[in-house]
Amino acid sequence: MLPGTVAAIPARGGGNWDRSAGVIVVGAGLAGYCAALAAAERGASVLLLEKQPDIGGTSLISGGAIAFAGTKEQQTQLINDSPEQLFSDLSRVGGDAADQILLATYAELQHETYRWLQNYGLRFISVQQGSGQSVPRSNRVDTVQMMKALATAAAQNGRISVLTACAAQSLVRTVPDDRVTGLVARHQGKTLTLHAHLGVILASGGFSRSESLLRKYAPTLTKAQRAGSNGSTGDGLVMALAIGAKTKDMNGINSTFGRHPDADPAQNALLHPIYKGAIAVNRDGRRFTDESQSYKVLGEACLKQPEALAFQIFDQSIMDLSVTEAATSDFRGALQTGLVLQAKDLPALAQHINCDEQTLCATIDEYNSDVSSGVDSRHGRSSLANGNGQLRAIAVPPYYAYPCTSAILATYCGLAVDAQARVIDNGGKPISGLFAAGEITGGFHGNGYMTGTSLGKAAIFGRVAGRAAAQFRATTALQESA
Numbered sequence: 001m002l003p004g005t006v007a008a009i010p011a012r013g014g015g016n017w018d019r020s021a022g023v024i025v026v027g028a029g030l031a032g033y034c035a036a037l038a039a040a041e042r043g044a045s046v047l048l049l050e051k052q053p054d055i056g057g058t059s060l061i062s063g064g065a066i067a068f069a070g071t072k073e074q075q076t077q078l079i080n081d082s083p084e085q086l087f088s089d090l091s092r093v094g095g096d097a098a099d100q101i102l103l104a105t106y107a108e109l110q111h112e113t114y115r116w117l118q119n120y121g122l123r124f125i126s127v128q129q130g131s132g133q134s135v136p137r138s139n140r141v142d143t144v145q146m147m148k149a150l151a152t153a154a155a156q157n158g159r160i161s162v163l164t165a166c167a168a169q170s171l172v173r174t175v176p177d178d179r180v181t182g183l184v185a186r187h188q189g190k191t192l193t194l195h196a197h198l199g200v201i202l203a204s205g206g207f208s209r210s211e212s213l214l215r216k217y218a219p220t221l222t223k224a225q226r227a228g229s230n231g232s233t234g235d236g237l238v239m240a241l242a243i244g245a246k247t248k249d250m251n252g253i254n255s256t257f258g259r260h261p262d263a264d265p266a267q268n269a270l271l272h273p274i275y276k277g278a279i280a281v282n283r284d285g286r287r288f289t290d291e292s293q294s295y296k297v298l299g300e301a302c303l304k305q306p307e308a309l310a311f312q313i314f315d316q317s318i319m320d321l322s323v324t325e326a327a328t329s330d331f332r333g334a335l336q337t338g339l340v341l342q343a344k345d346l347p348a349l350a351q352h353i354n355c356d357e358q359t360l361c362a363t364i365d366e367y368n369s370d371v372s373s374g375v376d377s378r379h380g381r382s383s384l385a386n387g388n389g390q391l392r393a394i395a396v397p398p399y400y401a402y403p404c405t406s407a408i409l410a411t412y413c414g415l416a417v418d419a420q421a422r423v424i425d426n427g428g429k430p431i432s433g434l435f436a437a438g439e440i441t442g443g444f445h446g447n448g449y450m451t452g453t454s455l456g457k458a459a460i461f462g463r464v465a466g467r468a469a470a471q472f473r474a475t476t477a478l479q480e481s482a
């Protein structure tokens with residue numbers, strides 16, 4: 001059966017199910033694990049399904065930056081931040097298209113979610129400045145450590161069963177109340193009917209690996225690399241659409257600048273020396289935009305260049321700003337793995353990247369002279385990133401080039417949900433028994449994107465969904481006894 005096909009409906013409460021749990025969670029990434037743990041904390045038995053042989057999804061291969069405000073790691077670096085400032089940044093970045101109630105819920109619950117994750121063993125390593133943030137608030141985790149900690153917590157919980165290599169295919173609803181009471185899944189060549197007596201939570205991620213959905217919702221991004229995990233094929237979205245779910249922000253998909261064109265799909269090869277002072281040139285050796293802009297805006301500009309290719313060019317003074325704590329600023333690590341190229345002078349660098357020597361040298365001369373006069377005469381760049389940091393000349397040998405293109409890391413759109421993570425139908429009402437969290441949801445990012453909010457919304461709303469689904473029992477019991 002294809003994802004989204006509506007299954008035959010077993011008799012209500014009948015014994016035709018292969019397996020039963022209080023809450024079924026679809027997808028074992030960050031949102032799925034947070035949902036499972038939160039539901040189990042409220043006493044529900046949980047069945048967590050993962051269609052891949054291994055857990056982790058895109059969460060596992062991500063950069064691990066999570067947008068939380070007021071963290072201990074920020075305080076250590078004397079960074080003043082607050083839920084109010086976070087909310088104000090989210091509103092500014094997302095604009096009118098972002099659902100203010102979801103943003104307010106994020107701001108309200110983010111700090112307790114940060115502490116909750118720590119209680120489950122997550123270690124926060126460092127804080128970096130990210131796109132759309134008025135202060136540095138990309139709190140970084142090691143994603144392997146994150147997923148291991150959550151999987152260990154789930155295994156120790158006693159109420160959570162995890163079934164890998166099990167793909168949910170369609171939702172089951174009862175009549176006449178249209179409540180979602182389970183789903184049909186495929187496991188080891190067999191079709192299973194799975195009963196969720198409290199609710200189903202869709203946490204199956206985005207669709208950056210579905211060519212058919214990308215053709216429909218992001219037809220202009222054909223040249224962008226697809227960088228989500230293999231399971232990001234939009235199954236949950238299709239399943240919910242089949243029962244009348246509403247979507248939001250479907251035109252909000254954007255590519256991200258800075259991914260190495262030859263990176264392994266499972267590799268997080270995203271590097272941003274531009275935000276420390278590098279410039280971006282195209283294959284002809286010419287700059288094409290103001291490099292301080294959001295990496296989403298740069299992503300779009302890069303796709304318009306010949307071969308959708310760019311090179312971030314920098315010098316030793318910028319290489320010296322490399323840090324290992326933030327993957328996108330680990331220039332030395334990328335040099336060691338051969339992703340960054342080095343040359344003793346600019347003509348040699350031009351040869352190395354096969355671009356016109358004279359044009360590249362002229363581009364750098366012009367940029368350096370603009371930096372000393374204080375005005376970027378070509379593209380109006382006035383800061384390193386987001387209005388922060390002073391421009392630097394590129395003048396200290398050796399020189400470096402990082403070839404890069406744009407990639408769809410995540411799809412920033414999907415199911416309409418309310419602040420309790422209930423999936424909303426086309427008539428504007430919650431679909432009874434159906435919840436969603438993480439990349440599968442829309443409405444949150446709106447017109448823009450703040451670094452760290454994809455993982456942030458997966459954790460925060462995963463937890464919200466788990467609690468809401470576990471509590472659905474009370475509402476259901478009341479309704480049923482009325």
Ligand SMILES: Cc1cc2nc3c(=O)[nH]c(=O)nc-3n(C[C@H](O)[C@H](O)[C@H](O)COP(=O)(O)OP(=O)(O)OC[C@H]3O[C@@H](n4cnc5c(N)ncnc54)[C@H](O)[C@@H]3O)c2cc1C
Nearest residue numbers: 027029031051057058059062063065168205231438439455
């Ligand atoms: C290279 C890269 C770097 C990134 N860096 C960051 C970052 O630093 N900060 C940030 O905020 N965001 C980042 N993102 C985006 C972020 O990682 C994702 O949006 C987020 O991890 C999504 O979490 P999730 O739990 O919703 O989905 P996922 O982690 O993708 O989990 C969904 C799971 O559901 C499974 N699944 C799918 N269909 C089914 C089905 N039918 N049945 C059962 N299981 C199913 C999938 O296999 C997957 O394991 C990055 C993305 C990429 C690709």
